[in-house]
Amino acid sequence: MAVKRKKIPVPDLDLVPIMNLVTILIPFLIMAAEFIQLAVIDSSAPPIGKPPPTETQEEDPFQLIVMIMDNGLYIDGSRSVKQLVYGDDSGGASSGDGDKKEREPTFRCTDGQAELDTCDSKDHYNWQALADTLVKIKEDASSGENRVEDIILMPDHEIRYEVIVRAMDVVRDGSGLVDLNSSWRKLPEPGDKNYREDKAPVVLFPKVVIGGGKIED
Amino acid sequence: MALKTARRDLPEATLTITSMMDMMTIILVFLLKSYSTTDISVKPDGNLTLPASSSTEAPTMAVQVLVAKNRILVDENEIMLLDYDQATGVIRIPENELDPDNKLFINGEHSLAKELENARITLTEQNKSTKTEFEGEVLLQIDRDVPFDVIHRVMFTAGQEQFGEFQFVVIKTGE
Numbered sequence: 001m002a003v004k005r006k007k008i009p010v011p012d013l014d015l016v017p018i019m020n021l022v023t024i025l026i027p028f029l030i031m032a033a034e035f036i037q038l039a040v041i042d043s044s045a046p047p048i049g050k051p052p053p054t055e056t057q058e059e060d061p062f063q064l065i066v067m068i069m070d071n072g073l074y075i076d077g078s079r080s081v082k083q084l085v086y087g088d089d090s091g092g093a094s095s096g097d098g099d100k101k102e103r104e105p106t107f108r109c110t111d112g113q114a115e116l117d118t119c120d121s122k123d124h125y126n127w128q129a130l131a132d133t134l135v136k137i138k139e140d141a142s143s144g145e146n147r148v149e150d151i152i153l154m155p156d157h158e159i160r161y162e163v164i165v166r167a168m169d170v171v172r173d174g175s176g177l178v179d180l181n182s183s184w185r186k187l188p189e190p191g192d193k194n195y196r197e198d199k200a201p202v203v204l205f206p207k208v209v210i211g212g213g214k215i216e217d
Numbered sequence: 218m219a220l221k222t223a224r225r226d227l228p229e230a231t232l233t234i235t236s237m238m239d240m241m242t243i244i245l246v247f248l249l250k251s252y253s254t255t256d257i258s259v260k261p262d263g264n265l266t267l268p269a270s271s272s273t274e275a276p277t278m279a280v281q282v283l284v285a286k287n288r289i290l291v292d293e294n295e296i297m298l299l300d301y302d303q304a305t306g307v308i309r310i311p312e313n314e315l316d317p318d319n320k321l322f323i324n325g326e327h328s329l330a331k332e333l334e335n336a337r338i339t340l341t342e343q344n345k346s347t348k349t350e351f352e353g354e355v356l357l358q359i360d361r362d363v364p365f366d367v368i369h370r371v372m373f374t375a376g377q378e379q380f381g382e383f384q385f386v387v388i389k390t391g392e
Contacts, residue, residue, distance in 0.1 A: 012231070015234050015235065015238050016234070018238065019234060019237065019238065019241065022238075022241040022242070022245055023241070025245060026241065026244060026245060026248065029245070029248035029249065029251075029252060030248060032252055032253055033248050033251040033252060033253065034251055034252070034253030035251060036388055037388070037389040038267075038276055038386055038387070038388065038389065039270060039272040039273055039274055039275065039276070039386075039387055039388075039389040040272065040274050040275070040276045040277075040356070040384040040385060040386055040387065041270060041272045041274070041384070041385045041387060042274065042382070042383070042384055042385075043382075043383045043384075043385060044381060044382055044383070045372065045375075045376040045381040045382075045383070155365040156365065157364060157365050157366040157369070158364050158365070158366065159364065159365045160361065160362050160363065160364055160365075161268060161359045161360065161361050161362070161363045161364075161365070161368060162268035162361035162362070164365060164368070165268040165269075165270050165361075165385065165387055166268075166270075168270070168385070169270050169271050169272065172272075173271070175271050176271065210372065210383075212321075212365070212369040212373070
């Protein structure tokens with residue numbers, strides 16, 4: 001005897017409740033959405049006055065200053081920094097006489113092909129040369145446990161904020177212009193006397209202090 | 218002769234929402250990815266364009282000082298207007314807003330210093346109840362074309378009111 005097979009109708013999935021949920025969620029998520037991601041760059045106010053004297057006062061305490069001028073970048077600081085950058089303590093060339101004496105920038109403005117008299121945009125500054133020099137200074141100043149991380153930025157009064165932000169990016173971690181992962185810069189492995197628990201990322205000078213005004217001779 | 222029209226039971230029309238579900242699911246996934254958990258926000262302002270930076274550090278809650286091309290706000294309250302020349306792009310703090318004895322101190326007619334002092338007092342009172350210390354942090358949202366001359370004065374004024382830790386807000390370009 002033939003058995004008749006009943007066809008069981010497959011019910012359609014009811015999507016209406018899910019649609020209700022999605023329709024309510026979407027306006028809420030749109031209100032809370034962040035289409036532009038924000039970040040911050042930390043900086044501190046420059047200290048006022050001389051630091052208190054310590055028992056072991058270094059003869060030439062490390063100090064690194066980068067001045068941002070409208071015609072380029074200038075590096076100044078302690079004697080060791082000047083020796084490394086300029087080969088002597090003079091701090092590079094200067095032009096003019098008397099009260100009108102002005103420092104010549106360490107790295108002049110450039111459009112990639114020729115030097116310019118003034119930097120009209122943040123891309124005209126020679127950030128590559130600055131990053132390369134900062135790496136050399138970091139190599140020279142860092143030894144064992146001594147990790148120098150402080151830098152002072154001194155922009156001229158007409159320098160725009162986006163140039164200052166670009167400078168902060170470059171001095172903090174090179175901003176992709178230099179490879180900080182070469183052999184000498186690798187973090188010490190566990191067991192090495194210089195090993196640090198916090199495994200801080202390799203950086204240049206992350207502690208940025210923004211100061212105002214030009215340094216007078 | 219009456220025409221007997223057979224009543225035809227029309228089948229119920231069903232709405233096919235499968236394709237709409239596909240679209241909603243994709244939008245939902247995208248919005249979940251863009252969901253923000255930070256308290257810091259930037260309100261659209263024609264005179265405030267933040268610079269881009271490679272920094273990835275997340276902002277923390279602090280007193281917000283916004284320096285747009287034409288005005289300065291503290292915690293979304295407009296404090297003072299700036300002299301902004303649209304033709305030349307020059308931005309200056311009006312002379313009457315500066316302290317006559319110290320041109321770095323914005324303590325003139327509308328007194329940014331006074332506003333920051335009030336913010337500090339409020340924070341100190343709040344911290345007493347939570348037994349936390351006053352950190353002295355300030356979030357600076359500054360337009361990318363503002364000259365350092367203005368920034369320097371804002372930072373100096375904040376420093377005079379015991380705000381010594383600055384967080385410069387930037388747009389993250391990528392990790």
